[in-house]
Amino acid sequence: MLALILLSVLLSLRSNRLMALVKLMAFQGVVVSAVPLFLETEHGLTFNLFVFFILLVLVKGVFIPGLMYIAVKKVVASREIEPIIGYHASLFAGLIMIVFSVYVTNNLHLAMLPAGHKLLLVTAITTMGAGLVLLMARRKAITQVIGYLMMENGIYLIGTALAKEVHTQYVVEFAVLLDLIVAVLVMGIVLNDINHTFDDVDTALMGQLKD
C-alpha cells in the first residue's frame, strides 16, 4: 500500500509529460484515500468510515484529476514539463528524501505509535517533500498545482498517522476537503486566464512585479 504511494511519488518526479503526471495524481489520490481503511481502528470498519472513503476517492481520485485533465487538454501549446531541476536530479532528490524521512521518523522517539504508523509517517514526509520539489523545480503553472496537491496528500497522511482524532470528526474532515476542492477550482480558473493572457502557462513569463 505504502509502497504504491512511494512508487507514485518517484514516478511523478521522473515523468516528463503533463498527462502522465495527471494520471499519476489520480492513482495517488485513490491510494491515499484508502490508507485509513487499512489502519487498525478501534471500532473496525464502520459505515461512516466507508462512506467517507468513497467521498475521498471521488474527490481526490476522480474530480480533481478530472479538472486537471481538462486544464491540460486546454493548454495546447506544449505538453512538455520543462523542469528547472532535471528529471534524474529530481529522482535522486526523491530517494534522498526517503532516507531522510526514515532518519527523522526514527529520531522522533515515537515508541507509542503502532508499527504501521511509523512507515506511514516515512511515506507521508516523503510525499510532502516531493510535492515541494515539484512545486519549486518545475516552471509550468499546472505542475505547481500538482505539486501543491501532492504536498496536501502528504500532510493528510501525516494527519492520518499522528492525529487520529481529526479523522473521526467528519464535519471537520469534510470542511477541509471542501477547501481543497475550491482551491483547485480557483487555481483552475486563474490558470485558464493565465493561458488566455500569456498564451502559455509558463511561470517564467510572469515577472513584472518585483522590487
Added chain:
Amino acid sequence: MLQFVFLIPLIAGIAVFFLPAKKGRLILVATAIIHATFTGLEWFKITGPLQTKYFANTPEGMLVLAILSFLFLFISLYTVAYMNEVEMSKEPIFNGCMLLFLAAMSMVAIADHIIMLWVAVEATTLMSAPLIFVHRSKEALEATWKYVLICSVGIALALLGCFFVIFSMTMSDVHVPISFSALATVASQLNPIWLKAGFIFVVIGYGTKMGLAPMHTWLPDAHSEAPSPASALLSGALLNCAFLGVYRCHQLMYAAGLGDYSSNVLIAFGLASMLVSAVFILNQNDYKRMLAYSSIENMGIIAFGTGIGGLALFGAMLHMIHHSLVKSSLFLSAGNILLGYGTKIINKTGGMLRLFPKTGATFFAGFAGISGFPPFGLFISELLIILGAIKAGRYVAISIFIFSLILIFAGASRLVMQMIFAERDKDEILVPEKWVRALPPIILLLTSLALVIWLPDTIYQTIQNAISSIGGTVNG
C-alpha cells in the same frame, strides 16, 4: 445565533452571483448592515452560539469581528460609489466574492476548533483571489497566482502545525475536544516538544497570510493590483484575521508555560518584517505598493508588541484597531487618486491639494496617522509598545524597532510630500472627486480619532479580557 455572522454573508454572496449588478450592490450594503447588527448582538452577548463545538465567542475574536464589520459597512458604501465610475465586466462576481470573503473572515473570528480555524483561513485566501484578478491584466494575474500559491502552501504548513499540536495531546494521553478553549484548560499537560514544533509551523503558515517577513512576498503584489475596495479589505481586515490565528496559538503556548519561547519567535518575525519593509519602502515608485509595505511594517509592530507582552500587548491590540481604520482609509483614498490620475506611479501624480482637496487632505491626514503622529491612535499604541519593551528590558530589540520606524517615516514622507505638494504641468484629471467616495475614508479616519479621545468602556473591557490570558495589563 453566532453562526449567523458568516451564514448570512455566505447566502447573500451566492445569491449575488446570479442577480444583476444593480441589485447586487443593494444586497452588498444591506448585508453589511445586517452583519453589523449581528456583530453588535454578539458583542454584548445578547445571543449565544447555537452549538459550541466548533465556534465560540472570545474577546479577541470579537475585537477582530467588530473591526471587520465596521470596516465592511463603509467599504461597501464606497464600493457602490466606486462601481459607478469604473467599467467592470464581471461586477456580480466581484460583489459576490466580497460577501463570501466577509463570510470567511467572520468564520475566522468566531472559530474555536483548531482545524475549523484553518479551514476558515484557507477559505479567506480562496474567496479573495477572484477579487484581485477582476481586471485580468497581466500584472493582476501574476499577483493572483503568487497570492494563491504562496498562501495555500503556507497555510498547508499551518495545517501540519495543527496536526502537531493535536499530536502533542495524544502524546501525553490527554483527551479533550480539539478546540482552543478546551486545550487551554489542559495546556500544562501537553507534550512541550510537539507543541513548540506545532507553533513554529503555525506561525510560518498564518504568518505568510499575515505578511510577516520573509514570507511576505505576495503581499505588495496582491494589495497593489487588487481594486481599491478589495485592497482596503485585504489590508484592514484580512491581516487581522491571520494575526488572530497566531494569537490563539500564542495563548495556548502561554498557558502551557512556553510563553517565552513563542514570544521570542514573534519578536524575531516582527522585527524582520519591520526592517524588510523599511528597506523596500525607501525606493518605491508606486503608492499602493508603498501602502502595502506599510501594512507589512504594522503587522510587524503588532507581532512585536504581542511578543513583548504586558503593556506592549495592550498597545498591540490598540495598534490593530487603529491600523485597520487608518490603513483602509488610506487605501480608499488611494482608490480615489487612482481614478483621478489613472496611474499608480508616484512621479506622475502631484498637486493633490489643488486638484483633489478632500482626498488630498484625507490622504495626508491618514499618512500622518500611519506614521504615528498625534492625535491619531497609532501614536499612543506605538508609545505603549515602546514603553512596554523598555520596561521588559529589551533594549536591543527596541532600538531596532525605533530605527525601522524612523527609516520608514523618512522613506514614506518623501513620497507622500511629492504626491501632495509637487508641481504638476497638466491639470486634467480623469474622474473628479465626489463626496460619496471621499466620505467613507474621512469617517474611518475620524473614528480612529474619536477612539483616541474617548475609548468606550466596553471596548476597553474587551481588550483587557483578550490580553489578560497571556499576562497583558494596562498598568504595566
